[in-house]
Amino acid sequence: MLQTAVAHTPLATTPHTPQATTPRTPLATTPPTPQAAHDAPRHPSPTTPVLDQEFADPDVVAVGGVYHAYATNVAGRNVQHAASTDLVHWTVDDKDVLPVLGDWVRPDPPHDVWAPEVFDNGDGFTLQYTARDRVGGRQCIGAAVAPSPGGPFRPVGGAALVCPTEAGGAIDASSYTENGTRHLLWKSDGNCCGLDTWLHIQPVSWDGTRVTGEPVRLLKQDRDWEGGLVEAPTLVKRDGRYVLLYSAGDYRTAEYATGWAVADSLTGPYVKGDEPLLTTRSFAGAIGGPGGQDVVTGPGGRDRILFHGRGADPSRRALYVADIGFADGRPVVRGSKTLYEAELARVHRAAIRDAKDAWGGRAVGHIDEPDSFVEFKVYAVSSGAHTLTVRYGNGSLDASGAPAAATHTLTVGAAPAGVIPYPYTGWD
Template structure:
């Protein structure tokens, strides 16, 4: 997703009125217009931390986010997904040589264990094409430093506007990369794609398959920021839609019985400013994480309610029934 300094469009989803059982400071919200209680989310990191991605190593959760301050990528740690400690060092001190050396253009990290260490996928501006594209870096530790791998970007469809918002999914001993072609940069359609990659994520091993594009009224002109999980034997694709820059950003989901679809979208968003009673503005950039108690959590960013130009880190409980998520 876009850096703090650059505004952009995001994700959507449908939400029911169940309260969210979370510890920490809850974002309280008034009752909805239909009399039902809105969903609730816990503010877990009161600092600008957009597009969060979380990986667990041992008992420690490592969260990574779009650039901030003096860092290409932000990093924080926790043992409970509630209390987070920011890390001062930049886990990606230098993007690949193919990327423009502009910190504000490094976005949306994705980190996973690859068996020999850790892989980071990140978005940066490609010098050759001028488009945002996805690069890859490796480290023996989730703390970094992650060092660039390969001479160029991993995914860079310049004729489709470039590629952003990498996410990883594994099944049957195979790894897949999800990404969004950044068509909204230049008046082109946007789609979320699924593409097979090597186990360490440094090579693509097959052609991308488009999964979904925009089409519902609340999605605006694009979809982005995918997260794919499998629950109850079904594939659940969470994504963001509409304008990331304000209260219109939302988190949506689509469900399929096959990895490559077809994916059927929920008609309403899972997370939205309205579904959270206005207590969180523009929820998006989500990641699904298993908590210490074995239950699912959804971590996401939302604009600070004090009106400052910050996207804060929130957490909420997440349940699945027959593959359908509920906050």
């Protein structure tokens, strides 16, 4: 975490200073210095797909120095599979790693085999998958096993693993382990039928083929940006806190996005972040509808996030990878701009006011005194170069009443980091 302050630098000809509206901090737009010489090559840009084809809802598992990725059905394959040694260069498997579905799946297509989850069960590998139930037609979650991560996986049991038809069914399996217990995270698919969508956590057997306890609700849709549904849970523990990543909105649109919430205990309560983590806007339109995420420890021990999004070809959801870091449980993704509101920062000897053109309708103004400042806690992925962008308004006049430029001094920590010039714009 960095302490970033913008303070007033008095100018003899500038009786008024800019009113800070929405400081925006796109973090780590310049890659940091590599941590070690043996690190795998970093992809040049998080906004360039590492697999430029349909590869939605990616899941990744590391096995013996090889990363295996799995994705939602496409082109006659129930589950896609690709492999990489560096998370950048991928070899796509041309076979279906789940060629046969469980007996509980309806026999006629479409089977809608979505969002696979694969993990090492100690005696091989388990694949949890979503498909259409033959009885009620809702999507439910089943399990399959294989001796190796490349499959083929074979279904286990005659019934679905989780199938709450009264709640709309279940989709988007994800696995989390703690203290020798495996937990299954899943979404109740209530948006299919006018119900709430809840993310749940539920204990399962170590091989993930049987439930061993009741589900616990973690969170549901309650933010405007979520577009009426939440899904695709991913749970990690960092800095002693539980960080729940999730997707929300209509996956067919650019409004699809990735959010986050934190808790001090496994079952919550989970507190959502003020803003989503990955959005079309945070990537400046270079990636549309980023979501379906997974987190894995990459080469060199760095956390990486893999997710799908729509790039130059909006008809397909390609695979992207980026660095992800955490500060007191707060996630930050390299290349995804993080918005910091001036009025929510530490404001000293200045005023928070209403401003119709400011983000959120409020702004900080009257930063007029020598000791006036606005201080932000800025969270970055890692050390290296970062970019700070400040949105402002400046209606300053000089002694003759003519428009005048103004400046603020920027400090990072206790060290000066430069001077920000503000050309005249007028007030809103």
